[in-house]
Amino acid sequence: MEPSILLDQMNFNLFALKKELAQQGIFFEFSGPLSQTLLAEMGDILKQKMKLEDASSPTILKVFSMVVEQTQNIIHYSAEKMGMLGESRQDLSSGIIAVGMEGDTYFVITGNLVDNNDVDHLKSKLSVLATMNAEELKNYYKEQRRLNPDDRSKGAGLGFIEMARKACKPIEFDFVPVDDRFSFFSVNAHIQ
Amino acid sequence: MNRLNIPATKYTPLIDFDPKSRLLVIQGESYPENTAEFYAPVIGWIKDNLSLLASEPTIVEMEIVYFNSSSSKVLMDIFELFEDQAKAGKRLKVNWIYDADNESAQEYGEEFQEDLEHLEFNLVEKKS
Numbered sequence: 220m221e222p223s224i225l226l227d228q229m230n231f232n233l234f235a236l237k238k239e240l241a242q243q244g245i246f247f248e249f250s251g252p253l254s255q256t257l258l259a260e261m262g263d264i265l266k267q268k269m270k271l272e273d274a275s276s277p278t279i280l281k282v283f284s285m286v287v288e289q290t291q292n293i294i295h296y297s298a299e300k301m302g303m304l305g306e307s308r309q310d311l312s313s314g315i316i317a318v319g320m321e322g323d324t325y326f327v328i329t330g331n332l333v334d335n336n337d338v339d340h341l342k343s344k345l346s347v348l349a350t351m352n353a354e355e356l357k358n359y360y361k362e363q364r365r366l367n368p369d370d371r372s373k374g375a376g377l378g379f380i381e382m383a384r385k386a387c388k389p390i391e392f393d394f395v396p397v398d399d400r401f402s403f404f405s406v407n408a409h410i411q
Numbered sequence: 412m413n414r415l416n417i418p419a420t421k422y423t424p425l426i427d428f429d430p431k432s433r434l435l436v437i438q439g440e441s442y443p444e445n446t447a448e449f450y451a452p453v454i455g456w457i458k459d460n461l462s463l464l465a466s467e468p469t470i471v472e473m474e475i476v477y478f479n480s481s482s483s484k485v486l487m488d489i490f491e492l493f494e495d496q497a498k499a500g501k502r503l504k505v506n507w508i509y510d511a512d513n514e515s516a517q518e519y520g521e522e523f524q525e526d527l528e529h530l531e532f533n534l535v536e537k538k539s
Contacts, residue, residue: 255444259421276512280477287442287479294444361526364487377480 244326245319252301252311258290265318278325281385281410282318285327288378289406290316297331298401323411324387330405338394338402345406348379349389356384387411412464415456423449424475428456433469441486442479450485457492465501474508474537476516483519490523490530497529504531511536 240248247265249257262283269279293314301311314331333341351359360380383390391407412430419425424439443449461469471493478486496503507523509516517534524532 255422258442277514280513280515283477284479291442291444291479291481357522361522364484365526377484381480381483 240317240319243319244321245317247319248315248317250313250315252313253290253293253316254311255291255294258287258294261290261316262286274325278410282325282327284385285382285408285410286316286318288382289327289329289408290314292378293329293331296333296337298334299332321409325410326407327410328405328407330403332397332401333394333404335396335400335402338404341404342392342394344379345390345392348383351383353384356380360384382406382408385410412460413456415452417452426453428453428460430460430464433464433467435469435471436473438472438474440477441475441482442477443482446479446481446485450482450489454485454489454492457489461492461496461503462499462501465496465503468502469504471503471505472508473505476510476513478519487523487526490527490532494527494530497531504533506533506535508535508537 246268247261249261265286266279266283269282274282293316294312297312297314299313301313312331314329316327316329318325318327320326348356348359360377363377363380379390386408388409393405395403395405397403414430415426415428417423417426419439422440422442422444424437424441427434427436427438429435437453475482475486490505493503493505507520509520517536520532520534524534
């Protein structure tokens with residue numbers, strides 16, 4: 220096989236992917252292993268880009284906040300991990316993150332694998348939040364902030380509440396079964 | 412009593428607790444990967460030193476541009492330690508400093524303020 224043919228094929232597929240993302244309004248995306256330093260750099264470039272587009276500082280901060288909460292969720296909880304010696308500090312967690320615009324609304328979508336055993340817990344957590352209004356979310360946030368986090372939580376267990384408070388409509392979520400161990404969990408948060 | 416000084420990074424704030432000037436400063440952004448680990452020495456210092464230090468007027472200056480949800484929890488834990496001292500009659504006050512165009516920093520300051528009964532917690536708009 221000619222090397223040039225292989226290259227053409229690859230460019231074609233990448234261009235199709237690029238077009239597909241643009242059609243969905245997505246202007247930033249990352250798929251692969253994520254880290255804290257990568258998060259800080261992604262945050263910087265997103266802030267710069269939104270500033271150039273004259274987004275207001277509260278909006279920029281809200282989008283940044285969604286990216287932080289969701290990326291740290293992936294870093295802490297993604298079931299897709301490459302571990303070394305079983306030491307959690309050396310695990311690399313993988314996921315996908317995309318930021319885009321739909322009309323005058325920004326959205327941050329993320330996806331990662333989760334253990335099938337965690338699906339019900341996540342579903343019920345997010346379903347409850349979707350029914351709450353701003354005042355209820357505020358009270359729930361303050362109440363949870365004073366409690367000790369549950370066993371599964373590596374942070375404060377406040378991430379989704381924080382996101383629900385910053386989003387302009389209820390957070391959308393979806394679970395797609397992958398195999399008998401994992402499901403693909405995706406979350407979409409809208410910001411104005 | 413030792414001074415606690417932790418320089419700021421991109422995702423952790425400057426911590427400068429200076430017993431000589433009775434000024435405790437937390438300034439910057441706070442979204443570490445492991446919040447409990449980052450704040451452990453801060454909480455340790457407060458538990459070891461604050462009671463003695465705040466027998467004279469002591470000021471806490473907090474200017475946090477952005478903090479993630481797990482930092483929010485730790486900040487509440489810190490304010491509760493301050494609240495205990497204030498309740499015991501210690502002379503401690505917090506100035507929560509925010510930029511006029513950062514409405515969330517102001518709102519989040521207000522939400523801490525609402526949950527504190529004994530601690531003097533002032534919202535201070537930064538002059539730009």
